[in-house]
Amino acid sequence: MSAPFLILVALFVALTLARVPIAFAMLVAALGYLYAAGRDIGLAADQIMNTLANNYLLIAIPLFMLAANLMNAGSISDRLFAACQVLVGRIKGGLAQVDVLVSVLFASMSGSAVADAAGPGLVTIRAMDKAGYPRGFAAAIVAASAVLGPIIPPSIPMILYALMANASIAALFLGGVLPGLLIAAAMMAVVWITAHRRNFPTEPPIPRAERPRVLARAILPLGMPVVLLGGIYSGAFTPTEAAAVAALYALVLAGVVYRELDGPRVFAAFAETARQTAVILLMICGAFAVNYAVTAEQLDKALAAWITGLGLSPLAFLVTVNLVFLLLGCLIDATTMLLVLVPVLLPSVAALGIDPVYFGVVIVVNITIGLVTPPYGLLLFVLAALTRIPLREIISECWGLIGSLVAALALMVAFPGIVMWLPRLFGYVR
Amino acid sequence: MKKAAAAISALLIGAVLGTVLLGVARRYLFGAPLSWSDELAAVLFVWAVFWTAAFAVPLGEHVAFDLLLDALPARLRRGIAIGASVVVGLALLAALPKTVEFIAFLWRERTAALQWRLDYVYACFPLFMGAAAVRFLWEALWLCLRRS
Numbered sequence: 001m002s003a004p005f006l007i008l009v010a011l012f013v014a015l016t017l018a019r020v021p022i023a024f025a026m027l028v029a030a031l032g033y034l035y036a037a038g039r040d041i042g043l044a045a046d047q048i049m050n051t052l053a054n055n056y057l058l059i060a061i062p063l064f065m066l067a068a069n070l071m072n073a074g075s076i077s078d079r080l081f082a083a084c085q086v087l088v089g090r091i092k093g094g095l096a097q098v099d100v101l102v103s104v105l106f107a108s109m110s111g112s113a114v115a116d117a118a119g120p121g122l123v124t125i126r127a128m129d130k131a132g133y134p135r136g137f138a139a140a141i142v143a144a145s146a147v148l149g150p151i152i153p154p155s156i157p158m159i160l161y162a163l164m165a166n167a168s169i170a171a172l173f174l175g176g177v178l179p180g181l182l183i184a185a186a187m188m189a190v191v192w193i194t195a196h197r198r199n200f201p202t203e204p205p206i207p208r209a210e211r212p213r214v215l216a217r218a219i220l221p222l223g224m225p226v227v228l229l230g231g232i233y234s235g236a237f238t239p240t241e242a243a244a245v246a247a248l249y250a251l252v253l254a255g256v257v258y259r260e261l262d263g264p265r266v267f268a269a270f271a272e273t274a275r276q277t278a279v280i281l282l283m284i285c286g287a288f289a290v291n292y293a294v295t296a297e298q299l300d301k302a303l304a305a306w307i308t309g310l311g312l313s314p315l316a317f318l319v320t321v322n323l324v325f326l327l328l329g330c331l332i333d334a335t336t337m338l339l340v341l342v343p344v345l346l347p348s349v350a351a352l353g354i355d356p357v358y359f360g361v362v363i364v365v366n367i368t369i370g371l372v373t374p375p376y377g378l379l380l381f382v383l384a385a386l387t388r389i390p391l392r393e394i395i396s397e398c399w400g401l402i403g404s405l406v407a408a409l410a411l412m413v414a415f416p417g418i419v420m421w422l423p424r425l426f427g428y429v430r
Numbered sequence: 431m432k433k434a435a436a437a438i439s440a441l442l443i444g445a446v447l448g449t450v451l452l453g454v455a456r457r458y459l460f461g462a463p464l465s466w467s468d469e470l471a472a473v474l475f476v477w478a479v480f481w482t483a484a485f486a487v488p489l490g491e492h493v494a495f496d497l498l499l500d501a502l503p504a505r506l507r508r509g510i511a512i513g514a515s516v517v518v519g520l521a522l523l524a525a526l527p528k529t530v531e532f533i534a535f536l537w538r539e540r541t542a543a544l545q546w547r548l549d550y551v552y553a554c555f556p557l558f559m560g561a562a563a564v565r566f567l568w569e570a571l572w573l574c575l576r577r578s
Contacts (some may be wrong), residue, residue: 024518028521042528045555049533049552053473270441270444282492
């Protein structure tokens with residue numbers, strides 16, 4: 001490691017610990033590297049602008065966010081919630097089961113965990129509070145089930161990975177389907193056991209005559225994943241175009257069909273999308289500037305040579321990487337890990353002959369678990385801030401659910417077929 | 431001011447959506463694909479990102495690591511925050527001339543379909559860098575003055 005690169009690392013660590021926004025810490029660290037290495041400072045701008053302007057796939061990020069924000073501005077979350085209550089409300093701990101199922105459905109329309117927690121998640125927490133659930137448990141199940149957002153397609157972290165690894169986004173999306181359903185099943189099992197042990201309530205039955213109406217109210221929102229994924233897999237749309245069509249679908253549904261959006265609400269959804277986009281894209285910019293330095297120093301290649309020199313089997317490598325990432329995920333922001341650490345590992349993944357699609361899905365599941373592992377779990381913070389439920393109560397209730405997430409991840413590492421079966425079936429990988 | 435900046439951000443996102451949809455509509459409804467819609471969407475997208483980052487996102491809304499700083503006493507915390515803001519502000523300011531020079535040098539290059547000058551298209555980046563530098567220095571100054 002050269003002296004300029006050590007300056008980069010020192011600047012990044014010092015600024016991050018001093019609570020400088022991580023995007024700016026990365027950018028300043030990269031600028032420090034260019035200066036110390038005697039390279040043109042303008043290279044940072046070059047690297048960033050060329051990446052942003054020439055990757056059409058990145059434009060899918062704001063469009064998927066917009067679709068989720070428009071759905072949350074209307075009543076689509078409530079409709080999904082009511083329909084799921086008909087389906088699983090009668091199981092013990094009914095509302096918690098409803099939450100997991102709503103998350104599965106919402107995840108098939110949105111690509112971010114925060115959108116799930118802040119939209120349908122808040123609806124569930126309010127209902128669970130009324131029904132007498134411990135509030136910490138309500139927030140914990142919402143946080144844990146929100147991780148399905150980026151695992152079940154569409155998925156913003158998978159878009160980022162596809163870009164860095166040059167992997168097929170269509171294959172990655174398919175790879176996330178079964179792991180997502182597996183996680184949902186594991187979580188429902190944990191809820192079932194907890195509900196019996198602590199005697200959580202069952203939902204009152206919804207009269208048989210009303211059920212078709214409640215289910216029908218959710219039909220149109222459920223058309224969205226059909227349009228979205230059908231469009232991508234039939235080859236009709238690129239993922240970016242599919243995201244735009246999904247946003248239009250949400251806008252027409254909430255604005256024209258249900259008449260729930262007025263001017264200020266639409267404006268707020270677009271302005272919120274712009275801010276969320278700027279925050280995540282700025283982190284991508286900072287990461288690309290840092291990755292330029294990593295590549296220039298050939299650190300990723302050096303790491304690959306070192307790892308192959310160790311004679312690790314692919315399985316041992318995957319287990320090690322997953323353990324390290326789970327630990328780091330307790331402390332470091334998920335997006336930073338994905339954008340900075342994963343690219344460094346990619347040459348090693350290739351050298352060991354691990355399929356990049358498989359690695360991508362596993363790593364996305366791993367870092368999204370990091371969104372709920374304390375002390376640094378973004379979803380825990382978001383929910384504590386939105387609901388005023390003390391962080392301590394949420395954390396004390398989330399361990400069993402984290403256990404189910406880690407168990408599902410372990411199964412994915414032990415049985416790669418869980419990830420690869422669907423992409424193989426559709427002919428994306430051999 | 432803040433409202434106007436947010437309105438422009440929202441409009442840019444709306445324009446990105448409209449442009450991508452226009453491309454889809456021309457291909458499927460009119461059977462005449464546009465050569466420039468992808469490119470226009472990309473230009474609007476980079477402007478939406480850097481315009482919003484420069485003028486419409488409060489610094490506190492960015493992802494940051496606060497575990498360490500929150501554990502420190504208030505006085506030390508403030509000192510570190512001022513120092514870090516000054517470092518970031520000055521670093522961005524120092525990098526600005528070379529960045530402007532680099533972007534300006536692109537004047538001979540043009541985008542593929544629309545034939546727009548690349549230095550104009552990429553001007554949003556130095557704009558963002560300058561605005562961010564000012565905001566970090568302003569933040570430091572504000573933290574200093576708040577006490578006295």
